[in-house]
Amino acid sequence: MATIKDVAKLAGVALSTASYAMSGDSKVSAKTREKVLEAARQLNYQKNGFAMDLKRSRTNTIALILRDLSGPYYSELIRSIQDVALSNAYDLIACSSMGGKESTAVRYMLEKRVDGAIVLAHNITDEILHAAAGPRFPIVAMDRLISGEGLINVVVDGEQGGYSATRHLIEKGHSSIAYISGPVDSYDNALRYQGFSRAMREAGLTEKAKWKLSGNFVREGGYKATKMMLMQGEMPSAVFYANDEMAVGGLKALEEAKVSVPGDISVIGFDDIQLAEYIQPSLTTIRQPMYESGSLAGHLLFQMLNGDLVNDFYKLKIELIERKSVKTYN
Amino acid sequence: MATIKDVAKLAGVALSTASYAMSGDSKVSAKTREKVLEAARQLNYQKNGFAMDLKRSRTNTIALILRDLSGPYYSELIRSIQDVALSNAYDLIACSSMGGKESTAVRYMLEKRVDGAIVLAHNITDEILHAAAGPRFPIVAMDRLISGEGLINVVVDGEQGGYSATRHLIEKGHSSIAYISGPVDSYDNALRYQGFSRAMREAGLTEKAKWKLSGNFVREGGYKATKMMLMQGEMPSAVFYANDEMAVGGLKALEEAKVSVPGDISVIGFDDIQLAEYIQPSLTTIRQPMYESGSLAGHLLFQMLNGDLVNDFYKLKIELIERKSVKTYN
């Protein structure tokens, strides 16, 4: 691999002149520049990325940290962040946090291989985020509440989402409502459940323990939880799945049991995944403002990178998407 | 940010000793190591990633280059590559090639910010791939045929896929078959179309120009192409959409026109996206071995990184997934 030194030598100029010429500095004469560029071309010269980063102590790239790169779930969010990065002439890389402490994501943040990060990866501890963030390294956390130097939050109002979903059911006349929950240690699930509880309480409705089942946020879990609910005999008139994936599994269990949706039972989900629109019946659900929240997170990150002061907490509202899986109860 | 120098000073040892201690070299005494580690802890020391890379001239990370990070389409492929990277104790980052020459992806390859790459991004030219690849920088191309130093191919047999899909239709008794194509400059589309043509020719069937419409590989395109086909009056008994996204759009157009699938017309897709199973009717399609091909690409990349010699061309077979959108014609 040719280095800038080789280029300078071939062009017959000093190293620094070569550097100036290639970065388009105006103090180099056109003739010299051409000579340098020609030499670079001949040697097939490519600048070494980290030598530059090291010198500049800036990478011009930000990272998006996801628990699992392969999740189809975040595509809109990724798109929005990509847009913002592009318009700021920054590079964006996506890192997986699979592997926790040992993951690519953690290494990149701790070793400062990027200039800042947007984090959506629950398996990274607060401790690591605190260690990584700082005045020179901003982090936007989208999956938790955390504060500290260089650390801000952009979250979606999960409590309001849970509340809205439940209110919707109640307004349609449902009073016996099951809640299929995500993992107990999930912050998202906790918020959604809080919203559910508040709506129930305000309407004077009681939650039944046997109608609170866990589906672990996965399709299979929703399927099993629903089977279990079915086996218990008494059925609620509606069920609130804490995410769409579980609702998809639930719909399958219901179909197998010949329980008609929304005829016999209404269901509502959360997330508005792509499938929600296409499944039978199409799923009424809560849409999170993915594009907006990603875009906001990106913009804030760049403001911090510029040294601007920003608030450290932003909460976005969600929206109810009404489809065909909820029916007025009578 | 504390450097290793600070740590060494605080611990009262030489720079190199600190370095050795922290990388767990056995020649450092336990006591010294503890002293160093303690100093590092106190200073909240984090090693600087690119200083290390620069010195080692190795990054221990590979890149997966995708045209658009936000596409939900590649999740299985990403997962498989992630698995392979992890098991080789390498880091994996995903880079978008949006922006072409100026993209993050191209910068990372050219500036050698990673040790190698797997490319699935048509908007990157062969020229760039040639410039980036070399004996010290392996690239696995999964989206084209290209050869050169450090450059190998892992592709899925699109021609066979197109052939199988068409054969399936023919075996079910269909003889008037439309082909809704992707972009003309798409290599994937070309292969699928070749397979289609071969099957038609072998069966003595003729392609009709008016039944070859372009949908650009997107849902909306499939929708429009289908509308156009409908307007033309005469209908084929089956249509082969060159990808599932277009088929989804097509199904919608058909439904709006009250043309029953598969009652009045059969449809087959290509890719086996997640939706294919859930849409009404569920879509018969061609499944690409995403996990397998990603895994293979990953393994090959690491073999090359190790200096092993590998073949420069691998072609994987596809598989027909029979669902409900194709009916025997009578």
Added chain:
DNA sequence: TTGAAAGCGCTAACAT
């Protein structure tokens, strides 16, 4: 306008 040289933070060969 050009060149010499310092130094970014780290590793590793070599010397002690």
Added chain:
DNA sequence: ATGTTAGCGCTTTCAA
């Protein structure tokens, strides 16, 4: 077992 030192390839200050 520990210390000294020479770079990795680049940018940028300072001097010419």
